[in-house]
Amino acid sequence: MxxxxxxxxxxxxxLACCKKQVNPSFKPVATNPLPPQNLHLPPKNHPLPxxxxxxxxxxxxxxxxxxxxxxxxTHQKVLSLFQxxxxxxxxxxxxxxxxxxxxxxxxxxxxxxxxxxxxxxAAHWVETHIKSILPNFSQQAAAAARQLKVPVCYxxxxxxxxxxxxxxxxxxxxxxxxxxxxxxxxxYMLGFLPGFPYMASVHERLATPRKPSPRKNVPAGSVGIxxxxxxIYPFASPGGWQIIGQTPLTIFDAAKQDPAFFQPGDSVQFYxxxxxxxxxxxxP
Amino acid sequence: MSIRIIKAGLxxxxxxxxxxxxxxxxxxxxxxxxxxxxxxxxxxxxxxPNEAVLEMHFPAANILFNQPALIALTGADFTATIxxxxxxxxxxxxxxxxxxLKCTKPLSGARTYLSVSGGFALTPWLNSCSTNLxxxxxxxxxxxxxxxxxxxxxxxxxxxxILTQKPFRILPFRASVHQLHHYQNIHILPGNHYxxxxxxxxxxxxxxxxxxxxNSNRMGYRLHGTQLSLQHPTNIISSAVTKxxxxxxxxxxxxxxxxxHQTTGGYPVVGHVPSAFADTLAQCRPTQSIxxxxxxxxxxxxALISRHLHLLQLQNACTFRIKPFLTxxxxxx
Numbered sequence: 325m326x327x328x329x330x331x332x333x334x335x336x337x338x339l340a341c342c343k344k345q346v347n348p349s350f351k352p353v354a355t356n357p358l359p360p361q362n363l364h365l366p367p368k369n370h371p372l373p374x375x376x377x378x379x380x381x382x383x384x385x386x387x388x389x390x391x392x393x394x395x396x397x398t399h400q401k402v403l404s405l406f407q408x409x410x411x412x413x414x415x416x417x418x419x420x421x422x423x424x425x426x427x428x429x430x431x432x433x434x435x436x437x438x439x440x441x442x443x444x445x446a447a448h449w450v451e452t453h454i455k456s457i458l459p460n461f462s463q464q465a466a467a468a469a470r471q472l473k474v475p476v477c478y479x480x481x482x483x484x485x486x487x488x489x490x491x492x493x494x495x496x497x498x499x500x501x502x503x504x505x506x507x508x509x510x511x512y513m514l515g516f517l518p519g520f521p522y523m524a525s526v527h528e529r530l531a532t533p534r535k536p537s538p539r540k541n542v543p544a545g546s547v548g549i550x551x552x553x554x555x556i557y558p559f560a561s562p563g564g565w566q567i568i569g570q571t572p573l574t575i576f577d578a579a580k581q582d583p584a585f586f587q588p589g590d591s592v593q594f595y596x597x598x599x600x601x602x603x604x605x606x607x608p
Numbered sequence: 609m610s611i612r613i614i615k616a617g618l619x620x621x622x623x624x625x626x627x628x629x630x631x632x633x634x635x636x637x638x639x640x641x642x643x644x645x646x647x648x649x650x651x652x653x654x655x656x657p658n659e660a661v662l663e664m665h666f667p668a669a670n671i672l673f674n675q676p677a678l679i680a681l682t683g684a685d686f687t688a689t690i691x692x693x694x695x696x697x698x699x700x701x702x703x704x705x706x707x708x709l710k711c712t713k714p715l716s717g718a719r720t721y722l723s724v725s726g727g728f729a730l731t732p733w734l735n736s737c738s739t740n741l742x743x744x745x746x747x748x749x750x751x752x753x754x755x756x757x758x759x760x761x762x763x764x765x766x767x768x769x770i771l772t773q774k775p776f777r778i779l780p781f782r783a784s785v786h787q788l789h790h791y792q793n794i795h796i797l798p799g800n801h802y803x804x805x806x807x808x809x810x811x812x813x814x815x816x817x818x819x820x821x822x823n824s825n826r827m828g829y830r831l832h833g834t835q836l837s838l839q840h841p842t843n844i845i846s847s848a849v850t851k852x853x854x855x856x857x858x859x860x861x862x863x864x865x866x867x868x869h870q871t872t873g874g875y876p877v878v879g880h881v882p883s884a885f886a887d888t889l890a891q892c893r894p895t896q897s898i899x900x901x902x903x904x905x906x907x908x909x910x911a912l913i914s915r916h917l918h919l920l921q922l923q924n925a926c927t928f929r930i931k932p933f934l935t936x937x938x939x940x941x
Contacts, residue, residue, distance in 0.1 A: 379800055382850040382880035383908040387800075394845060406632070418628040419637070421848035423872055428848035430631065433883075433909050434916050445909050514634035515846065515872030518743050522846070559742060578733060578745035584633040 373458055378451055386450050387428045394424045394524065399512055402427050403466035403589045405458075414453055415439055416446070422588045423513040424522075429454070469510075469591040474556075474571055476505075476547050476594045477602035482570035485535070489549070489566050493529050500568065501596050503527040509554060511590040519558040519576035519584035523592055526554050538564035545570045547594070558585075572597075572606035609761040610674045611724075614708065616755045617669040619826075622728060622747035623867075624660040627736035631848065631871045638738040638746075641719055641826060641867045641890035643883070644788045645683035647919045649723035651926045652680035652700045652783055654934075657919070660730055660737035660747070662722040668711040669753055671722075673703050676767040678725035678934070682785070684717025684891055690776045698783040700930055702767045703776045717891035726763040741868070770934065781930055787918050788887065795885045795903035795911070799854060799877035801838065809836040813878060817897040818862065824894050826868040831898075835860030838876060846874035852881035852889075864889065882908035884915045 372378065377389045388405065391398030406422045409429065416439070419430035433446035443449050478486060478501045490500045509523035516522075525531075531552040539562060542548070546557045548565025557563060558576035575585045586592070597605070613620070625646065626639025640646035640663055647657045662669075666686055681688055681697045688695050688711050695701055697720070703709070711720065730737040730747060739747025748759055771777055805813065818833035837860055849855070853865045855875035864881060865873070866889075879900070881889055885908075892898060 380797070380880075380905060381800075381848065381877075382797065382852050383882035383905060383912060385848065385850050387847060389847075392845075419631040421631045421871060423847040424845045426845075426847040430628070430848075430850070433912055437909070437913060445906050447905050447909065513846070513872060514632065516634065516870055518633065518635045518740075520634055576743065578740075578743045578750070583635070583734075583743070588632060 372455060376458065378454060380447050380451075381428055383447065384433055385428050385430045386447065386454065387426050388454055389426045391425045394512070396510060398425045399510065399589075400466050405461045406588065407467055408457065408461035412457070414450075416450075421513075423515070466589060469589050470587065472586070472590050472592045474573060474592055474594050475597045475601070475605065476569040476571050477597050477599055478504075478569040479599040479602070481599065482543075482546075482602070483568045485548075485566040486568040489530070489532055489568060492532065495529065500530065503530050504554070504568065505594045505596055507593075509592045511586050511588055511592060512553075513588055514584060514586060516555075517557065517559050517561055517576075519586065521555055521575075521586040521590070521592070523554045525552045528552070532566050534564040535566060538562050539567075542567060543570065545572065545575065547571060556586075569594075570602070572602050609729075609764050610758050611677075611761075612672045612674060613669050613753050613755055613757045613759075614672050615670040616753050616757075617667050617711075618665040620662055620664045620669045620753040621739040621741070621751070622660045622730055623663050623738045624658045624736055625738075626867070627734050627738055627740070627746070630734055634871050635734065635740070635743070636869055636871050637851070637867070638740055639736070639867055640721065640738075642683050642721065642887050644785070644887045644915055644919060645719070645721045645890075648698060648783050648785060648788075648922060649680050649682040649721040651919070651923045652682070652698070652781070652930070653678050653723045653725040654926055654931050655723060655725065655727055657923060659723065659727040662728070662753075664711070664720050664722065665718065666711065666714040668720060671709040673705060673707050673709070674758070675761070676702070676704050676765060676771065677761065678702050678765055678767065679709075680723050682721045682723075682783070684720040685715040686711035686717075686720050687713040687715050688720070695776075695778060696782065698785055700779040700781055701776060702770045702779060704767070704771050704774070707775050714893075718893045719890060724761055725765055726761055729760040729762045767934075779930065779933065781926075781933075783922055783926075788915060793899045793901040794881055794889055795908065796854065796879035796881055796900045797903060797905060797908055799879045801842065801844075801856070801876035802878050804838045804840070804842060804876065805856075805878060806837055806839050809838075812836060814900055814902055817899050819897050820892055820894050822894045826866055828866050828869060829864045829889065829892070831862040831864065833862070836862065836878070842876060844874050844876060846872045849873040849877070850880065852883070852886045853877055854879040854881065866890070882912065884908070884911035887915070 381387045390401045402422045405427050409420050416431045416435035421428040436446035490497050511521045513522050534550045542557050542563040544560045546567045547569040548567045550565045623640040626637035649661045650659045680700050690707050733746040744750035812834045816834045818831040821830035855863050856878050
């Protein structure tokens with residue numbers, strides 16, 4: 325005897341209960357655990373502040389653009405909205421991704437629809453919700469940045485591009501190191517690889533485009549420059565950044581509770597170490 | 609309570625729905641490429657929907673069962689056999705100790721999913737059992753399976769009343785998945801830079817076919833097709849991307865980001881493949897041609913909710929039909 329689990333004809337759970345082959349006393353199996361305070365009232369419509377735009381990024385994410393250039397003031401807004409949403413998440417929010425001038429919220433449309441069945445779309449609810457909180461968050465200043473000091477060894481054996489980069493800008497290697505270590509950088513976002521910090525802005529005399537063709541294997545800890553950004557490879561990986569040094573620190577450690585060394589908004593300064601110091605401090 | 613990998617496949621690894629809540633650290637969600645197949649595989653063996661299952665490509669692993677298990681294969685049809693006898697997909701199967709599961713020929717689809725009742729004993733990393741190959745974490749030791757690996761089950765199962773000393777038994781149930789795979793074209797939502805495409809490129813995006821390149825994988829599908837271009841060169845500031853985001857590369861070719869995508873990107877975004885259609889895409893193979901059709905947010909969301917309801921009903925039906933079948937000892941349900 326062969327049964328087929330015919331399910332496609334059921335329009336909703338209520339109807340499903342009425343079908344005779346299903347036990348009428350059954351309770352739907354909840355697939356998504358929901359917080360108890362799950363009744364959302366549709367928020368009032370709020371106008372968008374100047375320079376703010378909101379656009380969907382697929383059917384389960386929405387991007388809020390808080391400015392149209394890369395600058396610290398815009399990024400502070402991104403961070404304070406990021407922190408506000410971390411402290412005041414809405415049911416169905418599953419990820420918040422800050423970048424240079426944008427914050428993207430990733431949500432589960434099923435949960436949002438489930439809580440607000442009369443809605444047109446979950447995307448619309450999230451957009452309205454974000455608009456309603458924009459006036460609140462702007463009063464909240466971003467939390468003070470962590471100040472991080474990061475050792476970097478600029479020895480040519482660990483810095484395959486430092487000589488060419490110095491020549492290109494009519495600098496000595498010593499000047500490159502000086503310019504790279506006397507600037508304080510802001511971590512704008514983490515991306516490309518888990519834990520990879522995009523930091524800006526490097527001194528204009530160091531700003532260099534990516535290599536025309538990427539290297540097949542950049543070692544973990546390599547410190548690079550791309551345009552006016554500087555970054556650190558947490559893992560060995562193919563990559564096109566101009567490599568000017570290497571840190572002995574472990575930038576990503578999956579075994580740690582907080583696996584990433586950097587967070588968006590960190591304030592970072594590099595200091596030079598010798599090749600001997602590099603090998604002594606290198607974490608296994 | 610375990611399986612042994614007699615011969616490793618191309619890229620066999622464990623995935624659940626994915627690892628959410630860490631994208632601000634650049635840790636991508638990963639997870640099963642074909643989410644509905646993951647949930648179907650779990651439903652058929654009475655697991656919770658998010659239990660990690662083994663995702664396999666062709667050639668898939670040859671697997672020896674050291675102990676009895678209730679299993680299901682979903683997603684791609686790789687003409688699987690147990691002890692050389694063909695077995696169906698989307699059906700729960702009781703297997704006895706010492707049987708061998710093999711996939712002999714790729715008939716349809718790109719990825720098959722193997723579930724076992726009770727689940728595999730894996731160590732979660734950041735709240736998910738999905739394998740993250742870059743971080744060497746999650747899944748089975750953070751890597752794809754190798755020949756000789758032994759993967760334990762979470763709990764033993766007594767199937768002797770059902771097996772009645774046979775090596776395996778195909779249970780008389782089959783999940784209907786036709787509703788989940790009825791799409792002709794890959795529906796897309798317009799991306800932020802869709803309006804910036806030249807009119808000709810907009811037309812080409814929706815009228816031409818694109819071929820999935822050989823170097824496509826869980827990170828992304830590269831497409832070969834008509835070159836597309838923007839009206840004006842645009843300076844783009846990197847921002848977050850999602851599974852399904854379609855980027856325009858400097859070469860004029862497209863790439864669709866898939867489960868193991870980077871969390872941020874700096875290429876123009878011409879469209880997005882919404883969640884329900886990313887499932888269809890997950891079963892497309894390299895060299896296969898696809899065509900896009902424009903959809904809207906309401907329809908994309910409706911397709912996702914219809915998938916969700918279908919899977920919920922399947923889950924309920926399995927709970928009320930298969931579970932009693934297993935517990936009613938003699939198997940004559």
